[in-house]
Amino acid sequence: MKTPVNAIRCTGWAGKNGIGIARRLRNNIAMGAMVMSAVLVIAPLIMILTYLAARGAGSLNWAFFTHIPTPVGENGGGMANAIAGSGMILLIASAIGMPIGIGSGVFLAEYGRNRLGDILRFTADVLNGVPSIVLGVTAYSLLVVTQKHFSAFAGGVALAIMMIPTISRSTEEMLLMVPHSIREAALGLGIPRWRTIVSVVLPAAKSGIVTGMMLGFSRVAGETAPLLFTAFGNQFWNWSPTRPTAALPLQIYTYAISPFDEWHRMAWAGALVLILLIVGTVAVVRLVTARSLYKVMV
């Protein structure tokens, strides 16, 4: 890479240290703009968190966690069924998505240093960018239509598909950080390759893999679009994974676009609970690992 020397122009009067006033001014303006843009980027975050805390906290009470929604016009009620439903859907998604994601990461790191691996990595990145609503529609026509009813299971599968690329990439990255000498030491002792991976390499990368799993989880925990036509939502309790199920993000959406003030209040409270869950996960991840794993998320 070549840098043209003559592009550094010496304009203006030579001031202190030989740097012209115009150049110094331009430098200061540009540096100021960088600081300003960082401030402007962080401002909406502060605003959103402040509003969530202010409006959400007022509506949070014990009933929110123990009661199911009340009909329009009746006060009180809560989102207990939505919290439980979200828990069930996320459990299904994690049970499907995490093992497959980790397995895929293992393959890409240990066996995928070739053309085939490149293709699969590229697929993972592309799948990561597929809009969540498209996943929801596909899950609808593959699962809901064939089973003939909306279900928490279909929602869980849709979320698992979102989870797999993230976890696969982060697992791969963590495994690649394990030094080669450790693998060679194990293989040199006559241990089969699979046992080397399971008993030596994976334990060495354990904390990083867990981090990736939590990031994958936090990414899908707030997803609404894939659940619209799969889990569908439910105003009542439901413990069966084969029936329509309420979810926290769905309930927030329904309440937010409704015309009732009481429901708006509930939406803010639900949003506060959801953000605490997600920010909590991200913060724990950040505390546990110094390294930023963010880049595998985008």
Next chain:
Amino acid sequence: MPKFQFAEPRALGPVAVAAPRRVVGPRSWRSADPGFRAAMAACSFSLLVTAILIFWELLSQSKLSLHQFGFRFFAGMNWDPVSGDFGALPFIYGTLVSSLIALVVAVPLALGSALFITELCPKRLKGTVSFLLELLAAIPSVIYGLWGIFVLSPLLRQYAETWLETYFGWTGLFEGPPFGIGMFAAGMILAIMIIPIIGSVAREVVLAVPMSQREGVLALGATRWEAVCLAVLRNARTGILGAVILGLGRALGETMAVTMVIGNTPQVSKSLLAPGYSLASVIANEFSEATGDLYLSALFEIGLVLFLITLIVNGLARVLVWSVTRGMPARANV
């Protein structure tokens, strides 16, 4: 018996000695290798299978609409479920315009903050600023939407939109009553949502530029800004373009937040303040109410369009980003 003896192998540590005794088992264990490899490969191939399955399902479900309308689907202005006439132009227009507004706002801010973190920020603040950026990315779409409806859109209506109308109304882009809900609001929300994506990828790319490049330019007497321009941006431009396209891909497919603030009116309007509709929102709003095979099929075709657009955009972005960062060693906390 020699005086000097080598230490027992045990002294090398528990792994060296204990591991083989525990791990090496019957011969048959070795034959598990191909099986293990196949199982892991199956996990990985599920990605490819999923991608193909999504494409196949969308294609087969939208067959009816593809046959009925052909290319007219993309040029038709009319979206009328009652008479069975479906044209997707208003949705394509809304998606493109709101995403472009988002890019115009987000790219300078995201680049500025990425450069702030890598070039300017004092070490102590670096972690905090990066963490806040990550947090911005972690906020769910539906919460952005909620905030958009109740906080951002009143603010836009009261201040920004009236201001734009007074000073830039002559361009024709800012006309009509300021609702606070519309393509402009959708663009702003999208901008906030894609800033952390563009910012973090741009940060990675900028960090991939070797320090010696900056040092060389600075040693020639450049100011810091000139060093950023000549050494950093010049070398990282391909990757930065990739970051921007990645952000565009995210904006094109974003659903919930856009649905909540764009106004959901299928029209093509020159004014950015007018309500619009996007590809993703029309699926979100109408899919569960769609009656009739043709209506459903038209919505599937919109899903197919969305899938293909994001496929191309993301693929392009990845190629660009990889061309810059590939081969870089994993970096410690940045």
